Amino acid sequence: MLFSLIEQIDFFSQPIYFLSMLLLLIIPMLISLSFHEAAHAFAAYSFGDDTPKKQNRLTLNPMAHFDTAGFLMLLIVGIGWAKPVMINVKNWTQFMIVAVCGPLSNLLLALIFAILKAVMILKLNYDGAFASPLYFMFDMFVYINIMLALFNLIPIPPMDGSRVVSWLLPTDDLKEKYNSISPYCMAILLIGFFVFKWNFLYIMTIFVINHLYNFLGSIL
Numbered sequence: 001m002l003f004s005l006i007e008q009i010d011f012f013s014q015p016i017y018f019l020s021m022l023l024l025l026i027i028p029m030l031i032s033l034s035f036h037e038a039a040h041a042f043a044a045y046s047f048g049d050d051t052p053k054k055q056n057r058l059t060l061n062p063m064a065h066f067d068t069a070g071f072l073m074l075l076i077v078g079i080g081w082a083k084p085v086m087i088n089v090k091n092w093t094q095f096m097i098v099a100v101c102g103p104l105s106n107l108l109l110a111l112i113f114a115i116l117k118a119v120m121i122l123k124l125n126y127d128g129a130f131a132s133p134l135y136f137m138f139d140m141f142v143y144i145n146i147m148l149a150l151f152n153l154i155p156i157p158p159m160d161g162s163r164v165v166s167w168l169l170p171t172d173d174l175k176e177k178y179n180s181i182s183p184y185c186m187a188i189l190l191i192g193f194f195v196f197k198w199n200f201l202y203i204m205t206i207f208v209i210n211h212l213y214n215f216l217g218s219i220l
Contacts, residue, residue, distance in 0.1 A: 024140065026075075027137065028137060029144060032144045033065060034060050037065040038105075040098055043097060047089050057085050066082065078201075079201065080148075092175065096167035109141060111212070113142050120135075143205060150204050158186060162182070
């Protein structure tokens with residue numbers, strides 16, 4: 001899905017332009033996925049869990065969080081993931097907070113780059129030589145991060161949103177039963193997106209982006 005944004009560029013007639021636009025697409029992907037997992041890692045570490053530190057996950061270095069399958073899925077299909085951070089926090093409340101920090105970090109990144117683009121266009125009126133590729137990269141940061149936040153907030157295991165549901169369930173037995181279905185749910189999600197072309201995530205992402213830019217335009 002994301003790769004389709006540049007696949008119309010003829011590599012053989014415009015190789016430099018094609019590779020430049022591909023790089024401007026890959027950079028937001030790597031940073032966004034890394035930011036998400038690093039947020040989990042630092043949140044868990046703040047609760048005294050040193051598991052992320054032992055796994056060298058307390059970093060924004062994309063190579064520490066890189067997952068080949070998840071990266072290719074994000075590039076081709078439009079949904080993806082990084083290497084999950086293993087955590088060992090003390091209770092469900094901490095587990096929920098650690099989980100929510102991932103999507104919140106993506107929403108923060110999306111807001112930062114949306115503000116940057118809005119300011120450069122509405123306040124600085126920047127339309128220089130680098131405007132087009134720069135705005136393309138900003139748009140990718142906004143789109144990818146909002147998509148990652150919404151995708152991870154889907155309330156089925158093992159998504160981050162399921163940790164909030166687990167926290168709300170009244171007994172540990174219900175929590176365990178609910179989370180035991182995670183292998184099947186993830187498979188169903190991937191089949192739905194990849195085979196049946198579910199597009200509700202795309203629709204929601206565009207809806208949020210439009211309202212975000214409309215809001216920024218009204219206050220700048």
